[in-house]
Amino acid sequence: QVQLVESGGGSVQAGGSLRLSCAASGYTYSMRYMGWFRQAPGKEREGVAAIYTGGGITYYADSVKGRFTFSQDKAKNTVYLQMNSLKPEDTAMYYCAAGGGFAYGWRNERSFDYWGQGTQVTVSS
Numbered sequence: 001q002v003q004l005v006e007s008g009g010g011s012v013q014a015g016g017s018l019r020l021s022c023a024a025s026g027y028t029y030s031m032r033y034m035g036w037f038r039q040a041p042g043k044e045r046e047g048v049a050a051i052y053t054g055g056g057i058t059y060y061a062d063s064v065k066g067r068f069t070f071s072q073d074k075a076k077n078t079v080y081l082q083m084n085s086l087k088p089e090d091t092a093m094y095y096c097a098a099g100g101g102f103a104y105g106w107r108n109e110r111s112f113d114y115w116g117q118g119t120q121v122t123v124s125s
Contacts, residue, residue: 001026001027001114002024002025002026002027002028002030002031002098002113002114003024003025003026003114004022004023004024004096004097004098004114004115004116005022005023005025005116005117006020006021006022006094006095006096006116006117006118006119007020007021007022007023007119008020008021008119009094009119009120009121010120010121010122011122011123011124012086012121012122012123012124013123013124013125014086014087014088014123014124014125015085015086016086016123017082017083017084017085017086018083018086018121019080019081019082019083020036020080020081020083020094020096020119020121021078021079021080022034022036022078022079022080022081022096022116023076023077023078024077024078024079024098025077028077028098030100031053031098031099031100031113031114032052032053032054032099032100032101033050033051033052033053033098033099033100033101033102033106033111033112034050034051034053034070034072034079034096034097034098034099035047035048035049035050035051035096035097035098035099035106035111035112036048036049036050036070036081036094036095036096036097037094037095037097037109038090038092038093038094038095038121039092039093039095040089040091040092040093043092045095045109046061046107047061047106047107047108047109048060048061048063048064048068048081048094049061049064049068049070049081050070050102050106050107051070051071051072051079053072053074053079056072058070059106059107061107063089064083064090067083067084067085067086068081068082068083068084069081069082069084070082079096081094083121086121086123087123088123088124088125089123090121090123091121091122091123092120092121093118093119093120093121094118094119094120094121095115095116095117095118096115096116097109097112097114097115097116098112098113098114098115099111099112099113099114100113
C-alpha cells in the first residue's frame with residue numbers, strides 16, 4: 001500500500017503562485033510514476049502533470065505548460081507542483097496520484113493506483 005498526503009492548496013488572486021506538496025509513504029519503491037490531477041466542479045478529473053521518478057522526466061498538459069513545474073525530493077519521498085501565473089480556470093481540487101506505469105497514458109487516471117485526498121486551489125480574478 002502507498003499513502004499520499006497533499007498539502008499547500010489555498011486561495012490566491014490571479015497571477016499569484018502556490019506550491020502543492022505530496023508526501024508518499026508505504027511501498028513507494030514500486031511507484032515509478034507520480035501525477036497531479038485536478039477536478040473542477042461539474043467537470044471531469046484531468047491530468048495536469050506527471051513525473052517519471054526514476055529519471056525525473058516530466059509531462060505537462062498544454063494548459064499549464066510554462067506555468068507549472070513538477071519536481072521531486074527523493075530523500076523526503078515528496079513531490080511538488082509549483083504553480084505560477086495562476087488563472088481563475090486553474091481553480092479545482094488537486095489530487096496527487098502514484099502508479100507503476102503509464103498503461104493508459106499519463107493523463108488517464110486509470111494509469112494510477114493510489115490517490116491522495118485532494119487539496120483545494122481557488123484563484124480569484
